[in-house]
Amino acid sequence: MTQPPSKGRAPTLGRVELEILQFIDVNHPVTVREVATYWFEKTGQARTTVLTVMDRLKQKGFLTRKKISNVYHYSPKRSGSSVLQHLVSDFVQGVLGGSVAPFVAYLNDAKSIAPDELAQLKQIVNELEASAKANAKEPS
Incomplete structure (x- = not known):
């Protein structure tokens, strides 16, 4: 059980x-x-x-x-994307020690990333950069 x-x-x-x-x-x-x-x-x-x-x-x-x-x-109970997001978060925290750098290195070595997946990754990076800039401008 x-x-x-x-x-x-x-x-x-x-x-x-x-x-x-x-x-x-x-x-x-x-x-x-x-x-x-x-x-x-x-x-x-x-x-x-x-x-x-x-x-x-x-x-x-x-x-x-x-x-x-x-x-x-x-x-x-939860959407498949929500479950996957949780699993990835657990993996990054538990296996990669909270750093996404090893995952990014893996992606860099990957030989076959589909064009639509590459576009999604670029969009995510753009959103992360915009968020980081917005957070840097906010007063403490």
Whole structure:
């Protein structure tokens, strides 16, 4: 049985949990059957695996469920982008010691960044620079 997260610490997500949560985020509300069909086609794994993962996601606070006509329908408690943002924040704080420099170095070495992703990164840098300038002008 999954233990609840310690106070102040967000629950972690495994790779399979994240993939299933992302599917639910895009397709919600969904039933276990719908997720199991998707997961079986993708991996060949059985419905019981999906049921176990979805139960863990509910226990960890990532999913809600509502009974409609005797069938549970699952939806995410938070958007997929919110969950990913939290995971990245945890990674930067926990693994990179709060510094994004190693991540930026990784991006610099990456051989295939899609043009739209590069445009998003440029937009983020522009927003960060504008924010830093605005903060520098504010009186203390």
